[in-house]
Amino acid sequence: MTSVAExxxxxxxxxTVSDPLVRPMLAELGHEYSARYGKDAHGELARYPAEEFDPPHGTLLLLLEHGEPVAGGAFRRYDAHTAELKRIWTHSAHRRRGLGLLVVAELERAAGERGYRRVFLTTGPRQxxxxxxxxxxxxxxLFDTAADPETIGPLPFEKLLPAPAGPGSTTESEG
Incomplete structure (x- = not known):
């Protein structure tokens, strides 16, 4: 487990999934899924083994504020070049602060560091x-945005990640 200042x-x-700080994320996601879809969400939250979110193929991130989790998410290996985002969450008391965008961007950065070139995800039609x-x-x-989401089911999305900088490449900060 590592921490990095933001x-x-x-x-x-x-x-990791076993970290006690992850419990609020999973509990709130479970409640949210159950409220929106009318069924027990524990099966969905347990669909993937916890190890799939561990390095070297995955990552689970929490965004902490004063030591308390306020947002988080994870990715797992989808295929050799694709990371799949899962469990993107912002605590209900901290929504509308842009934390979800921070989580997604940090997961994309971490996936790129692991060599993934594409990110895939699905979200539910009632989200x-x-x-x-x-x-x-x-x-x-990757679906018809004009269609009724309820007729589609899980809504798939993708994003291509930038290629890693190679030897001899420059960035804007280099002069």
Whole structure:
């Protein structure tokens, strides 16, 4: 488990599903899924073994504020070149602060470091906030956005990650 400082007094924590700080994220996601879809969400939250979110193929991140989790998410290996985002979450008391965009961007950065060149994800048809988040983060919908989401089922999105900088390449900060 590692922590990295973030502007605005926020801290990133790379961790595992077994970390006690992950419990609020999973509990709130479970409640949210159950409220929106009318069924017990524990099966969905347990669909993937916890190890799939561990390095070297995955990562679970929490965004902490004063030591408390306020947002988080994870990715797992989808295929050799693709990371799949899962469990993107912002605590209900901390929504509308742009934390979801921070989580998605940090997961993309971490996936790129692991060599992934594409990010894939799905969100449920009754999660319009998530749909808006992924569109705002530059994801391409892989479905007809004019169709009723309930007729589609899980809504798939993708985003291509930039190629890593190679030897001899320059960045804007280099002069």
């Amino acid at each position: 502007p605005r007094g926020l801290t990133w924590r790379r961790t 319009p906030e998530a749909r808006g988040l992924y569109l705002a983060a530059g994801y391409t919908p």
